[in-house]
Amino acid sequence: MGGRGAAAALLVVTLTAACADSSDSSSSPSPSTTDASTSTLDPAALDGRSYASTSVEGAELAEGTTIEVGFDGDTMSVWTGCNTAFGPFEVDGTTLAWTSEPAATMMMCDPDFLEQDRWLTDLFRSGVDATVEGDALTLQADGVTIELETDTSDDLDSLLGRTWTAIGTVSDGAVSRLPVDTRRPRLDVGADGLSRLFTGCRSGRVTVQVEDQALVFSNVTLQRGRCTGPAGQTERAVLALLDGASDNAELHDHLLVVTRGGEGLFFEVR
Known part of the structure; x- marks a missing residue:
């Protein structure tokens, strides 16, 4: 996986906090103390x-x-x-x-x-x-x-031969729901990386490869047509991601976050 970008995975997920030693009466509670009376999480x-x-x-x-x-x-x-x-x-x-x-x-x-x-x-x-x-x-x-x-990240090679369904978009570290009343984009990824693609509007094909800790997308082809409104917005987010190597890709069991240039998609993988 590449270095953490604006949207290191989810999803899919994380909590980190340090516990102050409650036996040390000389130190004041830190923002991450777990003392029962002053407990906080940063x-x-x-x-x-x-x-x-x-x-x-x-x-x-x-x-x-x-x-x-x-x-x-x-x-x-x-x-x-x-x-x-x-x-x-x-x-x-x-x-x-x-x-x-x-x-x-x-x-x-x-x-x-x-x-x-x-x-x-x-x-x-x-x-x-x-x-x-x-x-x-x-x-x-x-x-x-x-x-x-x-929960540590899974090997990206395990993504091959599975179906990825987009459930949200990623922008500057925040995950947002897809536009209401639009169909979810999906990649049916073959074991060899040759994949069927649905952008939320049109169907097509794309090649998916795993290189080191990155996902590389190439050879996108789409059926003819034009997408407008929310469906067009969703398709643009999909096509922006499926254009070269990802900056960041992290898989936790069935949750996958992939970003490129600070933008990306949050997938559920089955």
Whole structure:
């Protein structure tokens, strides 16, 4: 992966904070102290890492699922086991919450997964108490305790042979939802890199290659036609990305952020 650009992954995700030694009475609390009475998280520190759940108490996850939480700039993304929700967030003391209704993917899920989507999304709407210690993140709310550990980036070669569905655009470190009432762009990437492309408006082809820690896009061809309005806006964002090597590409399990020149796309990968 190239150096972190304006939008090092998500998504997909990250929290970092240091704990002041509460036994040292001679030092005043730092902005990242975890002392019970003065505990705070510095929002500026919540950028660039991702976490995956290792245990959940007070609730039972759907079989075979985990929870993933990620931060990129002012965006928090949460993978609930079937769908991904993301939106702007804030920190108030140690309380972490979305500041507005999150955008979300709309995958068809079994009832157990849909229920998990619902309660986890509600949890982060209302706010969770967050504690960071080393590589561990603990989230608590409504009698539920979620323990998570740092989730490292996956090998980009694993992207070949999978389908990438764009669920948001990236600009200057912020992830935004796609325009309302537009179809989601998609790349059906072959094992050899030869891929079917849908820009949100037109269909076509593109070649995807992995070189070192970058994704390289070439040979874009599109069916004839002209895209206007929100669909045209989405297509322009797609074509701007699929023109040469990425500046940054980071994959965490099923969440992928790719940027070029400070702009890019946030994908869900299946």
